[in-house]
Amino acid sequence: MAEFILSEWMKESGGAGAAESGRGDTAFSEVLGNIENRFRKEWEESDSRENLLNLQKKAIMGCKREKEYFLAKIRSYFKEQEIGYIDYPDWYSSPEEAVYHELWGLAGMAEWFSDAWMESSSAKIIGDRIFFMKGGRMVKMPQSIGKERRNQLIRALLLNSPHEKTGEDYYEVYMVDGTRVTAFRNGVVKDGEDIIIFRRYVVQCYTFEEQAMRGTIDPYAIESFEEMVRRGVSVAFVGEIRSGKTTFLSTWQSYEDPGLEGVLVETDPEIPIRRLMPDAPIVQILADGEKMENIVKSLMRSDAQYFCFGEARDAVALNTALRISERGGRRMKMTFHITNPFDFPFDVANEIVMKYGGSVADHALRAASAFEFIFHFGSGKNPAEKRLLGIYEMDADKAKRRIEIRCRCLYDEESESWIYDEKILPAKLFELGAAAAGNEV
Numbered sequence: 001m002a003e004f005i006l007s008e009w010m011k012e013s014g015g016a017g018a019a020e021s022g023r024g025d026t027a028f029s030e031v032l033g034n035i036e037n038r039f040r041k042e043w044e045e046s047d048s049r050e051n052l053l054n055l056q057k058k059a060i061m062g063c064k065r066e067k068e069y070f071l072a073k074i075r076s077y078f079k080e081q082e083i084g085y086i087d088y089p090d091w092y093s094s095p096e097e098a099v100y101h102e103l104w105g106l107a108g109m110a111e112w113f114s115d116a117w118m119e120s121s122s123a124k125i126i127g128d129r130i131f132f133m134k135g136g137r138m139v140k141m142p143q144s145i146g147k148e149r150r151n152q153l154i155r156a157l158l159l160n161s162p163h164e165k166t167g168e169d170y171y172e173v174y175m176v177d178g179t180r181v182t183a184f185r186n187g188v189v190k191d192g193e194d195i196i197i198f199r200r201y202v203v204q205c206y207t208f209e210e211q212a213m214r215g216t217i218d219p220y221a222i223e224s225f226e227e228m229v230r231r232g233v234s235v236a237f238v239g240e241i242r243s244g245k246t247t248f249l250s251t252w253q254s255y256e257d258p259g260l261e262g263v264l265v266e267t268d269p270e271i272p273i274r275r276l277m278p279d280a281p282i283v284q285i286l287a288d289g290e291k292m293e294n295i296v297k298s299l300m301r302s303d304a305q306y307f308c309f310g311e312a313r314d315a316v317a318l319n320t321a322l323r324i325s326e327r328g329g330r331r332m333k334m335t336f337h338i339t340n341p342f343d344f345p346f347d348v349a350n351e352i353v354m355k356y357g358g359s360v361a362d363h364a365l366r367a368a369s370a371f372e373f374i375f376h377f378g379s380g381k382n383p384a385e386k387r388l389l390g391i392y393e394m395d396a397d398k399a400k401r402r403i404e405i406r407c408r409c410l411y412d413e414e415s416e417s418w419i420y421d422e423k424i425l426p427a428k429l430f431e432l433g434a435a436a437a438g439n440e441v
Contacts, residue, residue: 057159062176108143127193136383218418234332239377244386245335266310306331315355325370361432368396401432
């Protein structure tokens with residue numbers, strides 16, 4: 001159990017939160033101190049301290065039963081002391097929640113996990129300040145968190161990852177609900193201003209209908225997308241950060257034939273494949289860089305009928321995807337971080353060349369041969385709204401060393417609708433000479 005020193009925390013954070021709410025902190029602070037002392041005494045006298053530590057670990061990572069253990073103990077204290085009212089901070093839903101989170105839980109971050117903020121995709125702690133994503137923008141919240149409390153929060157989050165060392169500069173852990181927590185501290189932040197980033201997927205229903213309801217895709221295109229999945233086209237979902245790529249890949253994957261054997265390769269476990277396709281024979285592999293290189297041969301020899309690459313971030317993953325495609329792999333799905341879809345084959349090629357060498361033109365032809373369509377995602381007028389900005393068809397003629405990319409669909413921001421016409425944008429033709437990386441014609 002990480003040591004909690006109430007006096008130091010009060011001094012650093014400017015009060016136990018109640019002071020920041022403008023409602024006075026005396027009564028609440030007294031309750032916090034009394035309960036913290038009561039818990040500490042019980043735990044010091046207990047023969048099951050390891051079990052109690054395990055309870056805290058599970059509670060802070062989001063396990064409801066373990067969290068309820070703490071809440072029940074706090075309610076019992078309220079009843080025993082005949083405490084009828086506590087002037088607790090506004091951002092908590094109940095006095096027992098306030099006490100639990102201020103002492104051992106998520107502190108001011110707890111509000112982000114409430115029903116009112118379930119549509120918020122990210123939150124950040126920067127130093128003592130707390131920000132929540134709202135309407136596509138980060139909004140500074142009234143609550144704050146002092147340095148000692150930040151340290152306690154990080155230590156508690158790391159309880160679920162024994163491989164993480166508390167002296168490191170960077171951490172990444174996952175909570176029970178899939179929320180990814182990334183922390184930067186020590187030598188990589190300015191003046192000890194710790195940074196903790198919380199990211200989650202707000203879409204709970206992975207269907208094309210749900211995507212259409214949110215305005216991400218054209219509802220009239222749903223049947224076409226379903227047919228494309230059935231045909232088994234290979235697709236790259238591209239766009240900037242937080243553009244909805246992974247969410248749409250997950251949605252596309254949920255329509256895949258559940259009788260086919262698949263392999264899902266990810267750097268982090270972001271795609272809820274077990275929930276999406278509980279009865280499908282899909283192997284989920286977490287690997288990148290050196291780990292990926294070590295298993296490439298095994299992947300190539302697997303019986304998989306299709307591969308899905310969630311966020312292909314490096315040359316190893318990209319080259320593996322192209323090698324699989326060259327050996328007859330179809331139904332390939334991949335997300336890739338770029339802003340211009342016409343650059344896709346060349347950006348992939350550049351990543352591979354930087355690690356493995358070779359010609360950009362040759363690798364670009366490989367990339368253009370591996371994927372038939374590029375789905376480009378971004379934001380609409382409201383940064384919080386994700387949009388399918390365009391669909392591009394890609395062809396490669398290796399004999400003539402030519403790549404052609406044609407825009408089949410484009411989102412019109414003025415009319416907030418999708419236009420389907422081969423003449424929306426002229427096709428881009430890349431003639432790749434033996435010595436040239438590519439010249440647009």
